[in-house]
Amino acid sequence: MNIIIIGPGAMGLLWYHHIGQLFNKNPEYHKSQLHLLSSKSFPLTHEDLSNREQDYCFTDQHNQTHHNSIHYAQIKNIEQADIILLCVKSFQISSALKNIVNHLNKNSVIILSHNGMGTVAELPTEIEKDHAVYTLLTTHGCLRSAPFCITHTGVGSSDLGLLLGASNATQQQSLTQLLNTALPDVNFQTNIKQKQWLKLAINCVINPLTAINNLENGQINNAKYQTSITLLLNEIIAVASAEGVQFDLHELKQRIKEVAQATAKNCSSMRCDILAKRRSEIDYINGYIHHLGITHGIATPENTMLWQTVKNLESEY
Template sequence: MTTFQPLIATAASPRPQTTPNPARYPVAIIGAGALGLSFAARIARTLRVAVVARDRAAAARLCQGVRVGDSLFQPEAWAPEEAPQADWVIVLVKTGDTAAAARSAARMQPLGVLSLQNGLVEPVLQAHCPLPRVAQGITTTGAFRDASGVTPSGDGEVLVPPGFEELASMLARAGLDARVEDDIVPARLAKLLVNLAINPLAALFRVRNGELLEAPYRLWLDALVTEAWPVLCAEGLALDEAAAHARVRAVARATATNRASMLQDVLAGRPTELDAITGVLIELAARQGAAVPTHRAVHRLLSLVEAPAG
């Protein structure tokens, strides 16, 4: 198998504005945000990887290079309408862009499509990508983007459902902690629990993940876990309450320097994934007749932060 190393721009070897049409890629990533570029840079150490950006202009900018960690990474970037074929497609877009990403993935004629997004997006993905292998896995890795580039901020794990063994092996060869999880539903719910506790609080108080373990944020963090735990258990979460609190604290500690995705969105003036995360829990709680007042308060407050000034 031919390996691919990211190119480093020099005066003697400028990059073209567009990527030449290649043979089929082993892996493609739809989503050129912080996490998508962090994954792509890792995978590109061992395999050719295509990055599908939001549009042609964004793809052209990426081809000129972006700092990921301590290195300049020049992805083979594509606009959605020009995306090449690929064996495996990883979806890492915001939840509101899931349907469009699914349609792009289907046109790439892959063996399988795997979402590593927040929330519970598998039904939307499958509705718009009618292929045999379309599923949602999870990742607890972290990364954030600022004016200087992308900063990886926490090496978590990548769990994929059965049927994605080949992709898991590719990710493992790239140095990611990737493995197949036979029962992926409880794992998805455990990730949702983490996102429910960390993401909206980080955005609301504009702090990094690790600060949520300290006063006064810790009271909010614990309250969100306590309220969400019985609701998610009714849906299949396989953690007792003590383990649920321990999981959230462990992720906050492991990603202490990370700016949660909702915080990045708030700072950039973009819509957040509030409804796809906290909104989902509120809907589940209403269906079960459960009270989640702290989540409702956080949802209301963060909605006010998102709302444009009148």
């Protein structure tokens, strides 16, 4: 088993650590290899990266800190990869795959792990034609406090599902078992679209409201934000229905309330981006609802307003 993780951020290193521990401790995987790629690796060359030294630190749920080495991928590793796991921002997915697509073998599996929706339409045509493409949705909380230094802030679960291409039950079971053994719980979903839309709806509420108002996640449960949340969700429910996905408003509001409570002290990824003056994923979250609303002739003024407000914040830097 040869795996390459693209993205040295919080989620990339979370999976890098846990898959690395699985490979190191389980004799079944003693010949397996795990490598990392970052944006600094592009454009790819045949440079020998084996001597490039880089450690990462990982603080687990028991407040135990682990220091381990990162092994950077070379072209030969990409050519031999069984799994490419992309843990980058949604707007980086297409360019990352374009940088490696000519080096992939046709049996390799692509797994996308990011917030928002809309990246599938941007994939290189060779990816859709030659590879099975999965999505991995996770509720684990992870915070990057410094480059190559992360803390696992909340135990969650993950859902895996097929987006594009041909696969079979054996492949699906194998991938699910591998990921679940490394970082449980991972469940395979035959209807991943419903799960994607649920995560999108949650992100459409928690991310922009916390980013714009500089809030911790739990603060969106305050009474002053409930009108905005209801407006957002009614628009999302209408657009989702046009896409063949059904939600109940009461159940959706309750789910978002529970997520906000469970992650009450967390800083959302979008709030972290705004505070750090980085580009956020708003185009693939509320912006995705805005554009789909236009496609289906459905007005989305509340989602559009939040999308434009976050874009305005980004434009200031």
